[in-house]
Amino acid sequence: MIERIAIQNFKSLKTLDLKLGRLNLFIGTNASGKSNFFDALRVLQGIGYGFTIHEILDGKPKSAASEVWEPIRGGSAKATFTGAADADDISFHVWGRLAGDAGQEWEYLVCFSARDGRLRQEWLSAGRIIYDSEPAGNAAEDPAFHVRFHGGRKIWQPHLGLEKSRPVLGHLARGGNGKWSKGHAELAQRITHDLANMQRIDPSPIFLRGYSQAQTIQRMGERGENFAALIRAICADEKAKKAYVSWLKELRPAEVEDVGTLQGAVGEPLFMLKEGGQEFPAPVLSDGTLRFAAITAAFFQPDMPGILTIEEVENGIHASRLRLLVEMLRNRAKAGQTQIMATTHSPIVLAWLKKEEYATTFFCKRDETTGESHICSLPKVPHFEDTVQKQPISDLFAEGWLEDAL
Amino acid sequence: MSLRVLVIPEDPTHNGYILKPLVERMMKELGKPNARVTVLTSPRLQGYDDAVRAIRDELPTRYQQYDVWLFMPDADRASNLDVLEKDLKKRGVSLLCCPAKPEVEAWLLAGHREKLKLEWKQLRAHARLKEEVFEPFLTKHGDERAAGAGRSALMDVTLRSYDSLLKACPELKELQERLRTVLEGRA
Numbered sequence: 102m103i104e105r106i107a108i109q110n111f112k113s114l115k116t117l118d119l120k121l122g123r124l125n126l127f128i129g130t131n132a133s134g135k136s137n138f139f140d141a142l143r144v145l146q147g148i149g150y151g152f153t154i155h156e157i158l159d160g161k162p163k164s165a166a167s168e169v170w171e172p173i174r175g176g177s178a179k180a181t182f183t184g185a186a187d188a189d190d191i192s193f194h195v196w197g198r199l200a201g202d203a204g205q206e207w208e209y210l211v212c213f214s215a216r217d218g219r220l221r222q223e224w225l226s227a228g229r230i231i232y233d234s235e236p237a238g239n240a241a242e243d244p245a246f247h248v249r250f251h252g253g254r255k256i257w258q259p260h261l262g263l264e265k266s267r268p269v270l271g272h273l274a275r276g277g278n279g280k281w282s283k284g285h286a287e288l289a290q291r292i293t294h295d296l297a298n299m300q301r302i303d304p305s306p307i308f309l310r311g312y313s314q315a316q317t318i319q320r321m322g323e324r325g326e327n328f329a330a331l332i333r334a335i336c337a338d339e340k341a342k343k344a345y346v347s348w349l350k351e352l353r354p355a356e357v358e359d360v361g362t363l364q365g366a367v368g369e370p371l372f373m374l375k376e377g378g379q380e381f382p383a384p385v386l387s388d389g390t391l392r393f394a395a396i397t398a399a400f401f402q403p404d405m406p407g408i409l410t411i412e413e414v415e416n417g418i419h420a421s422r423l424r425l426l427v428e429m430l431r432n433r434a435k436a437g438q439t440q441i442m443a444t445t446h447s448p449i450v451l452a453w454l455k456k457e458e459y460a461t462t463f464f465c466k467r468d469e470t471t472g473e474s475h476i477c478s479l480p481k482v483p484h485f486e487d488t489v490q491k492q493p494i495s496d497l498f499a500e501g502w503l504e505d506a507l
Numbered sequence: 508m509s510l511r512v513l514v515i516p517e518d519p520t521h522n523g524y525i526l527k528p529l530v531e532r533m534m535k536e537l538g539k540p541n542a543r544v545t546v547l548t549s550p551r552l553q554g555y556d557d558a559v560r561a562i563r564d565e566l567p568t569r570y571q572q573y574d575v576w577l578f579m580p581d582a583d584r585a586s587n588l589d590v591l592e593k594d595l596k597k598r599g600v601s602l603l604c605c606p607a608k609p610e611v612e613a614w615l616l617a618g619h620r621e622k623l624k625l626e627w628k629q630l631r632a633h634a635r636l637k638e639e640v641f642e643p644f645l646t647k648h649g650d651e652r653a654a655g656a657g658r659s660a661l662m663d664v665t666l667r668s669y670d671s672l673l674k675a676c677p678e679l680k681e682l683q684e685r686l687r688t689v690l691e692g693r694a
Binding site: 340341343344345347348350351400401421424425428429432433435436452453 | 519520548551650651652653654655656657659660
């Protein structure tokens with residue numbers, strides 16, 4: 102889980118420092134910086150995969166070891182904050198906690214130039230410094246990147262320098278050719294796994310209405326690819342199926358009796374709902390029903406991500422059912438397995454938040470003059486806490502009060 | 508046109524999973540199996556005082572299309588509900604109040620008494636039923652992944668012994684009789 106993230110000079114995020122929770126909502130007008138924050142998360146995911154800076158920013162074709170990696174929007178050319186001087190590098194400072202290990206906190210900083218794709222600074226700490234590039238005195242013209250253990254002992258001689266284009270964290274996670282301690286390599290493996298174990302979903306009815314290519318899968322595709330195969334996997338676990346169906350029953354005014362899959366010519370699955378004794382295959386179901394079914398299914402994947410990002414989570418879902426959506430996000434975040442990051446434009450979604458959830462609801466605003474995005478939690482918006490006692494939060498958002506206040 | 512029933516809880520997020528199937532079952536018992544039961548979610552009520560204020564102020568205009576309103580709060584803070592009913596009657600609203608003793612969760616637990624360590628009498632007088640009895644019960648017997656953390660499925664079990672529920676919770680039996688009178692008056 103990422104508990105805190107500080108970013109400098111990345112796209113419209115000149116300076117940002119956010120404390121995150123299990124359920125994080127991002128609100129703000131179009132082009133306010135929400136998606137840039139999500140791009141920042143993808144940079145961390147790329148680091149988790151062990152990609153080079155250029156691969157992370159500009160994309161990477163499919164290889165024997167990895168799937169296609171889509172470039173960050175704008176690529177390396179647009180990755181640095183527009184108003185930044187040439188010397189201003191991009192930096193990510195992340196405070197995290199390992200999945201499944203309540204006590205193990207870690208802190209990681211990486212600073213790089215998007216222009217030449219080279220590292221400038223990097224260190225990792227988990228209670229104590231594990232490696233740090235700063236004492237190694239890396240010169241800009243040096244072709245290699247050097248790091249040292251805290252305490253000054255060199256672990257790499259200059260002629261064994263690391264790649265300057267690839268974050269050291271991934272190198273350590275791969276064992277570092279035996280030069281690193283086993284414990285540190287294992288720790289780096291767990292951190293990179295947590296960073297890479299991020300899933301973005303934006304289910305599209307076009308994919309959800311179709312047959313899945315796979316028979317059964319552990320994780321759905323970003324646009325809802327293999328949704329029906331995921332349903333088949335969920336239905337194989339009777340308890341998971343019962344819990345999954347309970348959400349759909351709340352969504353549909355007519356009684357949902359069951360969910361399942363129909364089969365194509367060669368057994369490929371197609372999603373279906375059963376109501377009033379009749380089977381309704383995916384092609385006849387509404388966009389909203391399918392999207393809700395897919396977003397809900399994402400929380401029942403046999404292989405759950407550590408971080409799940411969903412943009413415009415309310416899309417296609419009727420206003421009267423948004424209460425249910427918020428309840429589901431809260432319920433799944435509380436379970437603790439997955440950290441949720443979602444954007445929304447819906448005042449109704451906000452209306453259903455609990456007051457304690459405002460701390461991890463972030464308002465985003467772009468300064469029209471500087472192009473800088475400001476993102477802060479709702480309680481940090483001036484006068485928010487007083488005003489929300491008197492006015493519904495949904496009204497404050499819909500009327501543009503937040504825009505004016507920040 | 509089906510009979511339209513508006514259920515007003517203190518907390519729609521969780522109580523709705525208990526109240527909606529309960530009222531639907533009650534309507535079936537009264538010969539109205541097709542009654543449309545809606546749990547109020549807007550405005551979002553936040554506790555007893557907020558609910559009473561909304562019932563008096565904004566709901567009569569907004570929800571006048573409903574034939575019967577049922578206000579089902581926790582009994583711990585409920586008072587002067589007969590006055591509230593009379594005041595709403597003057598405005599043409601058929602409101603019946605039924606406070607749950609001690610809290611709405613007791614109605615669900617009535618069907619699971621064999622799983623509880625407390626005597627039913629003790630449970631009905633428990634000052635912190637929700638926190639100290641219901642939450643641990645839900646953790647053990649519900650499903651944290653399901654909608655309402657499994658309240659609906661547990662309420663289904665309770666409603667299978669509907670007569671026993673009415674016997675254990677006389678306020679529900681009284682509500683059913685009052686509803687019968689209201690429906691007969693409409694016929």
